Amino acid sequence: MSLARRLTAFALIVISASAIGCRDDGTASAADPPRIEIKAAVAPIDGIIIAAPTDGRVTAINVREGSVVHTGEVLVTLSNFAVDRDLAYARAAVLAAEAKMRASQRTPRPKNDDAVETAAEIRRMRQAKVDRYRALLARGDVSKQELLDVETELAVATRDWVAARDRAIDVTPFTDPALLRAELDRARADEAFAVHRQSLLTIAAPAAGTITQLNIHQGDDVYTRDRLAEIADPSVVRVQAQIAPELLRYVHTGAVVDVKLLTIPARTFREPIVHVTSAAADGGPAIVVNVPNPDRLLRPGTPALITVQ
Numbered sequence: 001m002s003l004a005r006r007l008t009a010f011a012l013i014v015i016s017a018s019a020i021g022c023r024d025d026g027t028a029s030a031a032d033p034p035r036i037e038i039k040a041a042v043a044p045i046d047g048i049i050i051a052a053p054t055d056g057r058v059t060a061i062n063v064r065e066g067s068v069v070h071t072g073e074v075l076v077t078l079s080n081f082a083v084d085r086d087l088a089y090a091r092a093a094v095l096a097a098e099a100k101m102r103a104s105q106r107t108p109r110p111k112n113d114d115a116v117e118t119a120a121e122i123r124r125m126r127q128a129k130v131d132r133y134r135a136l137l138a139r140g141d142v143s144k145q146e147l148l149d150v151e152t153e154l155a156v157a158t159r160d161w162v163a164a165r166d167r168a169i170d171v172t173p174f175t176d177p178a179l180l181r182a183e184l185d186r187a188r189a190d191e192a193f194a195v196h197r198q199s200l201l202t203i204a205a206p207a208a209g210t211i212t213q214l215n216i217h218q219g220d221d222v223y224t225r226d227r228l229a230e231i232a233d234p235s236v237v238r239v240q241a242q243i244a245p246e247l248l249r250y251v252h253t254g255a256v257v258d259v260k261l262l263t264i265p266a267r268t269f270r271e272p273i274v275h276v277t278s279a280a281a282d283g284g285p286a287i288v289v290n291v292p293n294p295d296r297l298l299r300p301g302t303p304a305l306i307t308v309q
Helices: 081-104 113-139 144-168 177-199 245-250
Strands: 036-042 047-051 056-061 074-079 202-204 209-214 227-232 236-242 256-261 267-277 286-292 303-308
Touching (some): 047 209, 074 227, 113 144, 236 303, 256 286
Antiparallel strands (some): 036 236, 036 303, 047 227, 056 074, 074 202, 209 227, 236 286, 256 267, 267 286
16 A cells, blocks of 8 residues: 555544533634544655766775765765876966966076187187198098098087077067966866866765665766765654645644654654645645654654644
C-alpha cells in the first residue's frame, strides 16, 4: 500500500456536551473548535545529491555509506591532468607578464663602445694578415691551407665584431604601460580561473548529515553532473498527514498540534504546523509537522497520530 493511501485522513470529531449549552445569560453560544485526530506517517527524508562539478578521476574517498559528515568536510578528491596543466601555463604567463612589467621600468643600459672598438681592431688585424698571406701565396712562400686558416680567423673576428656592434645598439623595446598592464591583468585572470577549476576537484559536503548513498569507487572516471553521493539529515523528520477538505478551516500554518509517534514506546511531541497544502501531489489536502529525531530512530513510514485541538 502506498504512502499516499496510508496517509488518507480520517477525523474523529469529538464535541463536548458542555460546549453546546447556553451561557448563563441565556444567549446561544458558538461551539468550540472540534478535536481532530488524523492518521499520519513519517515522510521520506529529503536528501542532497552530490554531483561531480567537473570531469576527473577519483583519487580519494574520505567517507562511506552511513558516515556522519559536517558542512565543508572533504568527501571526495578528483584529479585532472588537463586542469593541472592549464594552471601551470597560467602561472608561467603571470611570471612572464610580471617580468615584462619590471623590465619596462628599468633604466636602459649605456652603450659599450669599447667592446665594439676592440672587436673592430681585432678584425682589422685579421684582415691585414689575410692580405699578407695572399701576397705570400702568390710568391709561393705559404701554402693554400695556411691562407685558409687565416681566412677562418678573419671570419671569426668578423662574427665577434658584428655581435659586439648589435649588443651596443640602443634598441628601445615597445613598453606601452597600458598594454603591459592589460597583459598582466589577463594573465592573472587566467590564473584565477585555473585555480577555480582546480578547486572543483575537491568536493566538500554542502550540509551536515549522513551519507545515505555512495556511488563511486577509487579510480573511477567521473564526468560533470555525475551523481557521486547523497546526504540526508535525519535529525529532523517530517510527519505528514492528509486531511479532509472540510476540515481545512480548523488548521493553519503555525498552529501548535500534538504529534504522537507510534513507536515502542510511543513518543509525543508538541510542534507547530510548518506547511498546509490545499492539494498534495499524490492526493488531497495535507499538513506537515517537523519533529526532532536526534537518535535517528524515526524512519520513513513510521506511523503517527496528529491531534488538532
